[in-house]
Amino acid sequence: MPLATRIKLSLMMFLEFFIWGSWFVTMGTFLGYNLQATGAQTSAAFSTQSFGAIIAPFVIGLIADRYFNAEKILGLLHLAGAALMYMMYISDSFQLFYPAVFLYMILFMPTLALVNSVSFRQLNDPEKEFAPIRVWGTIGWISAGLVISYLFHWDSSEGMSQGLLRNTFLMASLASLALGIFSFSLPKTPPRAEKGQQVSIWNIMGLDALKLLKDRNYLVFFISSILICIPLAFYYQNANPFLAEIGVSDPTGKMTIGQVSEALFLLLLPMFFKRFGFKATLLVGMIAWALRYTLFAFGDAEGGLWMLIVGIALHGICYDFFFVSGQIYTDSKADTKIQSAAQGMITLATYGVGMLIGFAIAGQVTDIYLQADGLHDWNSIWLIPAGIAILVVLFFLVLFKNEVLRKKSESQTVKQ
Incomplete structure (x- = not known):
């Protein structure tokens, strides 16, 4: 290039x-x-x-x-x-x-x-x-x-x-x-599809990939992906207001630690994925969500600041080990004809449906724990997504059967 x-x-x-x-x-x-x-x-x-x-x-x-x-x-x-x-x-x-x-x-x-x-x-x-x-x-x-x-x-x-x-x-x-x-x-990037070519709403939304849900393992993963977006929504919506309200200095700057962590763990993901497998990788990602919110619940701007920093730094594990691994898993399960549709479907399910549910719940919980002095009971607020993450962990742990992922060239995954 x-x-x-x-x-x-x-x-x-x-x-x-x-x-x-x-x-x-x-x-x-x-x-x-x-x-x-x-x-x-x-x-x-x-x-x-x-x-x-x-x-x-x-x-x-x-x-x-x-x-x-x-x-x-x-x-x-x-x-x-x-x-x-x-x-x-x-x-x-x-x-x-x-x-x-x-x-x-x-x-x-x-x-x-x-x-x-x-x-x-x-x-x-x-x-x-x-x-x-x-x-x-x-x-x-x-x-x-x-x-x-x-x-x-x-x-x-x-x-x-x-x-x-x-x-x-x-x-x-x-x-x-x-x-x-x-x-x-920017370099010219013309459309590839022919103007007269017929395309359905079903194709556009990636719903051709719904047949993947016939696979029990993928169905468990799919449901888990939607549910884990509820704790994710709490982070996007409440993390910065939480840090600002309890008096953490430069909260936005400190939250960039999460993006640094994301970049670093993205590099470590292939090694972890290869050594421990898909199920363990996703479980670590989901457990990290529960851990970070527990740290948020009991941390503070003074002696407990380290807990907040660690909670922010866990973002790399939370995001990479679940969502990026999920994209890899989805790609391995879909045949070549529906690989793009499958990625579209999981994106629609998580950032569309899952996050929509998550933000609604986060908003209601935040209002419930608003105190008379105008401040929030953050301990109670953060323990709720921590509990939800633990329930998702148990759901995935019990129902998902461990499996070894094959390369793209291999059409099937082999269960252990």
Whole structure:
């Protein structure tokens, strides 16, 4: 690959995740402090991610794959996103904020697939060449958190009292504008599907892969994937507001430890996967969810700060060992004709259905444990997702039969 192309793709990934990391991590804190949003309203705002994930396949399958170059659609979506992000920046009530964030996530979620499409079309050996490009996305997310906490101090007690956390949306708007313009200079990525080719809604949503659910092991994994998204939603929605409320300094910056951990454990995953197998890998990932929330429940901003830091650092195990392993498992179970459909189905089930349920529960729980002084009973809040994670562990441990995964070239998996 030419160096200029590699640089362009890396910058595209950096900006894509810099934008997301600029506002998504701190949105819960902003809504509570600046717009006095309830837990239910905050969960509604985060649930827009799920609606975006559900609608995204239609944007990709009906438009990007059939009529227009991927880089052009990427540019247009980010230009429109910049305007919506600015509307979020100037919103002074949740009633004005919510329509903007809803429309924004409908436009943003398809861009996650588009940046991958643009990248893969330029790669000769994706297995080797994609990771060094994709890692710039993680660096972008980390950079956004460091900028918020350590450069501008928007999430400090003083910054939040002055309403400076609102500036995260302005920063994301400017970055989205930059990526929107930059996208038109990316390598041309024309659609591959023929314009007259018939395609069904069933195909677009990846539902051709439903036949995988006839396999008992995969059905257990599929249900576990949806259920584990409930604890995941608690982290996305409540972690930053929790750290800010109990007085942890530079909470957004500290949360970038999770992304550093994610990158490191992604490198360790193949070794662990090969040595201990799929079932053990997923169990470790799910147990890590229960452990991190237990640490959150009993940690504090002083003597228990180490517990909070360890809980954040467990993000790499929580995410990589379950979700990335799940993608590998899904790929191994699906034959070549439905591999793409299978990935679409598991994404729809987790980020769509699972997270939608999770955010709704997290919002209700957060409201229930709101105290008279305006603070939350975080010990009780965090023990609930910890308990849910333990139940998912037991469900998976008992019902999933250990199996050895075959390579793609081998059509069947062999049970031990």
